Each structure stands twice: as structure tokens, then as C-alpha cells.
Amino acid sequence: MSAKPLTLFEKLWDAHIVKPATAETPATLYVDLHLVHEVTSPQAFSVLRERGCKVRRPERTKATMDHAIPTLPSNGGGPFAAVTAEALAQIGELERNCREFGIELYPPGHERQGIVHVIAPELGLSRPGMTIVCGDSHTSTHGALGALAFGIGTSQVAHVLASQCLLLERPKTLAIDVGGRVPAGVTAKDLVLGLIARLGTGCGTGHAAEFRGEAIRALSMEERMTVCNMAVEMGARAGMVAPDEATYQYLAGRPFSPKGAAWDAALARWRKLPSDEGAVFDREESFDAGSLAPMISYGTSPGMAIPIDHAVPDPGSDASLQKALGYMGLVPGERLLGRAIDVVFIGSCTNSRISDLRLAARVFAGRRVPSSLKVLVVPGSRQVKRQAEAEGLDRIFREAGAEWRDPGCSMCLAMNGDRLEPGQYAVATSNRNFEGRQGSGGRTFLASPATAAAAAVSGRITDPRELL
Amino acid sequence: MPEPIRRLESKTVVLPIDNIDTDQIIPARFLTVTTRQGLGPRLFADWRYDAEGRPRPEFALNRPQAAGAQVLVAGHNFGCGSSREHAPWALADAGFKAVVATSFADIFRGNALKNGLLPVQVDQKTHGKLLAAPGALVVIDVEAQTIALGSHSAPFPLAPFARYCLLQGVDELQFLLSQEPAIAAYEARHAGEV
Numbered sequence: 251m252s253a254k255p256l257t258l259f260e261k262l263w264d265a266h267i268v269k270p271a272t273a274e275t276p277a278t279l280y281v282d283l284h285l286v287h288e289v290t291s292p293q294a295f296s297v298l299r300e301r302g303c304k305v306r307r308p309e310r311t312k313a314t315m316d317h318a319i320p321t322l323p324s325n326g327g328g329p330f331a332a333v334t335a336e337a338l339a340q341i342g343e344l345e346r347n348c349r350e351f352g353i354e355l356y357p358p359g360h361e362r363q364g365i366v367h368v369i370a371p372e373l374g375l376s377r378p379g380m381t382i383v384c385g386d387s388h389t390s391t392h393g394a395l396g397a398l399a400f401g402i403g404t405s406q407v408a409h410v411l412a413s414q415c416l417l418l419e420r421p422k423t424l425a426i427d428v429g430g431r432v433p434a435g436v437t438a439k440d441l442v443l444g445l446i447a448r449l450g451t452g453c454g455t456g457h458a459a460e461f462r463g464e465a466i467r468a469l470s471m472e473e474r475m476t477v478c479n480m481a482v483e484m485g486a487r488a489g490m491v492a493p494d495e496a497t498y499q500y501l502a503g504r505p506f507s508p509k510g511a512a513w514d515a516a517l518a519r520w521r522k523l524p525s526d527e528g529a530v531f532d533r534e535e536s537f538d539a540g541s542l543a544p545m546i547s548y549g550t551s552p553g554m555a556i557p558i559d560h561a562v563p564d565p566g567s568d569a570s571l572q573k574a575l576g577y578m579g580l581v582p583g584e585r586l587l588g589r590a591i592d593v594v595f596i597g598s599c600t601n602s603r604i605s606d607l608r609l610a611a612r613v614f615a616g617r618r619v620p621s622s623l624k625v626l627v628v629p630g631s632r633q634v635k636r637q638a639e640a641e642g643l644d645r646i647f648r649e650a651g652a653e654w655r656d657p658g659c660s661m662c663l664a665m666n667g668d669r670l671e672p673g674q675y676a677v678a679t680s681n682r683n684f685e686g687r688q689g690s691g692g693r694t695f696l697a698s699p700a701t702a703a704a705a706a707v708s709g710r711i712t713d714p715r716e717l718l
Numbered sequence: 719m720p721e722p723i724r725r726l727e728s729k730t731v732v733l734p735i736d737n738i739d740t741d742q743i744i745p746a747r748f749l750t751v752t753t754r755q756g757l758g759p760r761l762f763a764d765w766r767y768d769a770e771g772r773p774r775p776e777f778a779l780n781r782p783q784a785a786g787a788q789v790l791v792a793g794h795n796f797g798c799g800s801s802r803e804h805a806p807w808a809l810a811d812a813g814f815k816a817v818v819a820t821s822f823a824d825i826f827r828g829n830a831l832k833n834g835l836l837p838v839q840v841d842q843k844t845h846g847k848l849l850a851a852p853g854a855l856v857v858i859d860v861e862a863q864t865i866a867l868g869s870h871s872a873p874f875p876l877a878p879f880a881r882y883c884l885l886q887g888v889d890e891l892q893f894l895l896s897q898e899p900a901i902a903a904y905e906a907r908h909a910g911e912v
């Protein structure tokens with residue numbers, strides 16, 4: 251009897267079952283890696299104290315500071331320097347919690363500090379076959395390495411700290427087949443924005459999505475992270491890509507990657523993870539990458555995105571879309587190309603890795619940012635920052651007139667004082683264009699690092715293919 | 719320990735908008751808190767107040783009729799976006815006990831249930847009736863998994879364990895901790911794997 255063909259998700263799920271689901275109770279799933287940051291953890295540690303619990307597996311728990319910390323280099327100044335006293339207290343609370351419960355913490359200035367979804371892959375903490383959780387929805391990013399990774403709420407952060415487990419209903423499986431090849435001048439960000447625009451922000455609800463097909467296989471690891479990062483923007487519980495040679499090459503030699511015989515053993519296990527021939531998904535969708543153009547969002551939900559040279563669509567009787575266009579100050583039929591903007595933000599766990607910065611630098615090189623524009627380039631981690639500086643990218647950004655910041659979430663969620671003023675327009679490489687996401691009243695156009703850089707050097711929404 | 723919830727009777731307040739994300743429910747600048755309480759006044763802050771912090775009279779939650787409503791009716795994909803549990807904390811702190819929508823984002827649904835806030839997912843027809851009758855009295859029966867508006871009654875889905883926890887006021891962490899032997903056995907089976 252041959253075994254039933256299984257999907258990547260099913261293999262990971264089955265391998266982590268501590269106690270299977272019953273008719274009355276959900277499954278208990280083991281968590282291999284728990285990532286913690288300052289904003290969604292304080293109340294969870296309070297629960298541990300109230301209950302007298304310890305952190306069950308401190309060595310499977312890593313903490314960083316990213317959301318609320320300032321990104322101005324410590325010797326800097328400027329209008330956005332301050333974070334609030336409450337934010338400082340929250341940062342202090344994470345330090346205290348990590349000390350008390352024995353968790354390794356990467357605070358600002360530490361060589362491993364950065365945005366949680368940037369540092370865990372680059373340190374080799376996130377690996378194929380693992381279950382990875384964090385009190386942050388973009389934990390889906392780590393699925394790019396062939397892991398089952400998803401965001402959890404603070405109550406669940408407490409559950410994992412105390413028990414290393416979660417009670418979960420099993421999500422359904424969704425295959426997203428991406429055929430063709432992404433054309434020149436088009437990036438992984440355009441691919442995922444195109445996917446969400448086509449499939450909708452609710453298409454993944456209740457599902458773990460596996461991205462597969464020729465176009466996905468051709469992506470670098472960092473590009474796969476960009477795609478999986480935004481899986482949550484289509485509502486998916488998790489986004490995943492099966493591990494392959496690119497994954498193994500990426501992981502080899504990273505600080506937490508296994509070494510020697512342990513590496514060989516891990517590799518043998520990882521090679522068995524990809525979905526089996528004939529495995530059945532609960533749902534399948536397909537998409538052609540070959541006809542993609544650079545994408546830009548025009549509304550207040552990531553699914554409201556169009557090819558950059560298209561016109562803003564007519565909302566008809568769709569009240570949500572009407573409201574979105576009203577907020578954005580756009581009229582149906584209008585073209586976005588050439589529209590003046592106020593701020594450019596290059597950063598976030600979607601697009602702040604070294605390949606993103608290299609791409610942006612290609613557009614910046616030899617050009618100048620108009621003086622009316624504020625441009626922030628915020629590397630995703632200390633390591634990315636160091637690498638960029640070794641390659642001279644920081645000089646290119648600064649000579650063009652952009653600000654070169656310290657790693658953090660920064661203007662992606664505008665918690666730390668880096669924010670838009672009411673009414674301002676930004677082109678941003680982050681993942682959410684919700685009303686006020688980048689500051690009350692601020693208006694966001696989501697795009698790739700190439701498109702953001704093109705907007706930065708022209709002061710207007712510009713097709714990056716003209717400048718690459 | 720959460721309070722058990724069996725039945726809820728309340729007037730509604732209606733926000734007929736799709737994709738209400740957690741940044742609208744509670745903007746990020748208010749996430750620097752280290753407790754669960756006190757977020758109610760910040761709920762929907764950017765819709766509720768103008769730039770000077772004055773309540774906008776036209777916003778549904780600011781209308782006098784909304785006072786005391788425990789049931790919020792919204793559009794599809796409610797609670798999408800960030801995983802912040804501050805969203806259900808803020809809703810609960812503002813007095814809400816249930817949100818009714820045609821669909822919910824996964825993480826929000828889970829977070830809400832853990833805080834005794836009911837995500838009530840209804841069909842289009844029921845939703846249409848609720849939208850058409852802002853302020854109407856509804857009865858939500860957790861045990862029967864129904865929501866009733868006048869003579870119209872509709873079922874809503876609730877996972878058995880979530881229903882059990884709501885009805886009994888059971889705490890999931892205690893349930894997990896009681897599985898210690900199974901967790902230890904799992905760890906022993908997988909020792910040495912990386």
C-alpha cells in the first residue's frame with residue numbers, strides 16, 4: 251500500500267501534533283521557534299507572572315526590538331527623534347521580561363537586532379520544516395523557507411511562552427500556482443500585489459497557502475520572503491514555499507544553521523518536505539506572472555492595486571471603494587503616473603533586505619531627490635545595514651538626498667514618530683495602505699523598492715522601468 | 719478567568735464598511751500600553767475624533783443612539799491586518815460583547831474569542847436585515863449558536879471548543895498546561911532534531 255500523497259503543509263502539521271484534535275477540542279501543536287517583540291508581549295509576560303509560570307523553552311524563544319524604537323541613528327536629531335515615555339517604558343519592559351525569564355534579546359545597537367521577520371531568516375533561526383510563531387501577522391514571511399509560520403495574538407503568546415504549544419483548528423490548504431516568468435523591471439512585490447489584486451484580500455481566509463510554480467521557483471530567497479510576507483494580506487493564515495536548493499544554499503553557514511553531521515541530517519529531512527506528486531489541496535488558484543507590470547496601490551486595502559500605468563477604477567456602487575477613493579483624494583479614471591508625492595519610505599519586513607536596497611540604489615545612483623521630498627531608507631536589520639554600507643549603498647542614498655536610518659519598523663506602522671502628516675502622500679515599500687497606517691490622515695501608495703526609488707528621484711509616481 | 723457568556727441581548731450599532739482593519743480599530747500609536755485595559759476611548763480613534771480630538775458627531779459610535787450598544791455590525795473581512803489583540807481589548811473595553819459580519823480575519827476571530835468577544839458570522843440576507851435596521855434589538859444565543867432580529871433568526875458558526883470555553887468561562891492556558899505529559903513526550907521523541 252502506498253502512502254497518501256501529502257502537501258507540504260500537511261507534513262509540517264502532522265509532524266508537530268502533540269495531541270490530535272477530537273470532536274470537541276482543537277489540536278495541540280508544538281512550536282519550534284517563538285519570536286517576541288516589545289509591542290505584543292508585555293501582557294503575555296504579565297499572564298506568566300499572574301499564573302506563576304516559567305517560559306518553558308527559553309532556548310526556542312528569541313526577542314528583538316523593532317516596532318516602537320526610534321530609527322534615527324543615536325547621534326542624529328531632527329523632527330522625529332522622540333518616542334513617547336510610554337514607548338520607552340514598553341521597551342524597558344521587554345528588557346526586564348527577557349532578563350527575568352532567560353530569553354536572548356537583541357536590543358537596538360546589538361549586531362543581530364532588526365525587524366523580527368528580517369533577522370530570523372538571516373540568522374538561520376527560521377528553517378524548513380519548523381513551526382514558527384510571533385505576535386505579529388507578518389510571521390507568514392518565514393514560510394518562504396519551507397516553514398509553517400503564522401502570527402498569533404497576545405493570549406497565544408502567553409500560551410506558547412508557558413507551554414511551547416498552541417491550540418489550533420487545522421487550516422485548509424490552498425495552492426497558488428504562479429506560472430510564467432516575472433518580466434524585467436518587475437519585482438516579487440509587484441507579483442504579490444498583482445496576486446492580491448486578482449484574488450482579493452479575503453481569498454486566503456482559513457487557509458495555509460503554498461506558492462508554487464515556475465515563477466516562484468525562479469525567485470531568490472529574499473523575493474520569496476516578500477511574497478510570503480504579504481500572504482496575510484490575502485487573508486491566508488500562512489504562506490509557504492517548498493524548500494529547494496536555493497533554500498539550502500541560503501541557509502548554509504548562517505549563525506543558527508546546523509553544522510557538520512547535523513546539517514547533513516537536517517538536509518535529508520528537508521528534502522522530504524515538498525508536497526508529494528498528486529497531493530490534493532482543498533483549493534487551487536493559478537496566476538500568470540508573465541503579463542505582470544509594476545504594481546501600485548490606489549486605495550486603502552492592499553487588494554486595491556493596479557498596474558502603474560492604468561487608471562484608477564470606477565467604484566460603481568461599492569461603498570468601501572468609494573470611501574477609499576475619498577480618503578485617498580483620487581477620482582475614478584485618473585492616472586497615477588506623474589502624481590506628485592510628499593514622502594518615500596523604503597523599508598519594512600516586506601522590502602528592507604539587502605537585495606531590496608541594491609535595487610533601490612540602482613535607481614538612486616547619480617540622481618537627486620527633489621528638496622520638497624522626504625525620503626527614508628530604513629534597513630531591515632543591523633546586518634543588512636552593515637552589508638549595505640560595505641557595498642557603499644548608504645553613500646548612494648545619502649548623496650541622492652535620502653535619510654539613511656537605523657533598523658526598525660519605522661514608518662511602516664508609524665509607532666515611533668516616523669510618520670506622515672495628515673493629507674501627505676507617500677510611496678511606500680511596506681505592506682499596508684490602511685487609512686492612517688503611516689500616520690493619521692496619511693495616504694499610502696504601496697509599491698516595490700524600484701517604484702519607490704523612482705518616485706523618490708522624480709518627486710512623482712514614475713514607472714521604474716524608465717529608470718532601471 | 720473569562721466570564722461565561724450564554725446569551726446576549728442588545729441594540730446594535732452599524733458600521734457598514736468592508737475590510738475594517740485592526741489599524742482602524744486601534745491605531746498603532748496607542749499600542750505602547752503594557753496592560754489590556756483602558757483602550758476603549760481609543761477605539762476607532764481616527765474615525766471617531768477629528769484632528770483636535772473632538773468627537774465627530776456623524777460617526778456612528780458617537781451618535782446618542784449608540785450609547786450602551788453591545789453589538790457592532792460591520793462589513794466583510796472584519797479585523798483584517800495586524801495580529802494586535804489590542805483590537806478586541808479596545809472593543810471589549812468600549813463595552814462591545816459581539817461583532818457581527820459576513821466574515822472575519824482568522825487572527826482577529828481567535829483573539830476575540832479569547833477575550834469573550836463573540837465573532838458572529840452571518841449570511842448575506844441576515845446581514846442585509848441588520849444593516850437596514852441600525853439600533854435594532856438583537857438576541858444572540860451562544861448555546862444555540864443563533865442570532866435573532868425580530869422574527870428572523872439565523873445560525874452562526876462556532877468551533878465546539880470555542881463554544882465550550884465561552885459557555886463555561888474556561889481558560890485555554892489552563893487546558894494547555896494540563897497537557898504537560900503529552901508535551902514532554904513530544905519533546906522526548908524529537909530531542910536532537912534541528
Ligand code: SF4
Pocket residue numbers: 316317365366367386388598599600658659662663680681
Ligand atoms: S515592518 Fe511593518 S509589517 Fe513588518 S513587523 Fe514591522 S510593523 Fe509589522
